[in-house]
Amino acid sequence: MNETPVRKHSGNVIRKNLMSIYPGAVLYGLLFNVSLMIDSIIAGQSLGAGGIAAVALGVPGYGVLAAIIYSLIHGSGLRMIWAKGRADDQGFRRAFNGGATLVCLVGLVFAILIFIFSESIVLVCGGDMVDSETLHNAVIYLCFCAPIVFLTALGMILQEVLNVLGFQTARAALGAINVAVNLIVSISCVYSFPADMKLAGLGIGTSAGGLAEFIGGVIILRV
Secondary structure (H helix, E strand, C coil): CCHHHHHHHHHHHHHHHHHHHHHHHHHHHHHHHHHHHHHHHHHHHHHCHHHHHHHHHHHHHHHHHHHHHHHHHHHHHHHHHHHHHCCCHHHHHHHHHHHHHHHHHHHHHHHHHHHHCHHHHHHHCCHHHCCHHHHHHHHHHHHHHHHHHHHHHHHHHHHHHHHHHCCHHHHHHHHHHHHHHHHHHHHHHHHHCCHHHHHHHHHHHHHHHHHHHHHHHHHHHHC
């Protein structure tokens, strides 16, 4: 007799919870996409077409490896969701600790490989089709973006925990921190560095944004 009211009540609770986290999830997605465009916009404004070309050559070098790390993080996230759904706190911790260890080790290895083989990576991505100045700028940019691969591993595993626990507003706040720090540091470096190191400033800004997001994630999780 009470089955229908219970189901209706459960449905209302689920719907209410989903609607409460929806704005934060949408805002996080928006900010994440904005963070991917910052370097190209600043490079275009400060260095013109050559700057945009250098960024375009450098992005695949760390973007593909960051995507691999992101897929590993999603795998860990599924394990955490499974454990959380079964109220298995120990399983949740094991999934987090195992995932964090794996992605951090992979991220560190990838960052080192990018730094060592940056020129070869840029050439594979089409660096042999541009002039020497653009090639140099692309290599510089990729070298200084290498830390972001490791920082992405650190930040995204924390983001996945917040996602599993339903803290979408906190995820959006971390995305805003990343974008703000990236913008401030990138613009400051581009306008203060010499011409042959301006692309390094963009890489430093990208890495600084990732570091700020990680630190903010640690603070939020502790709170």
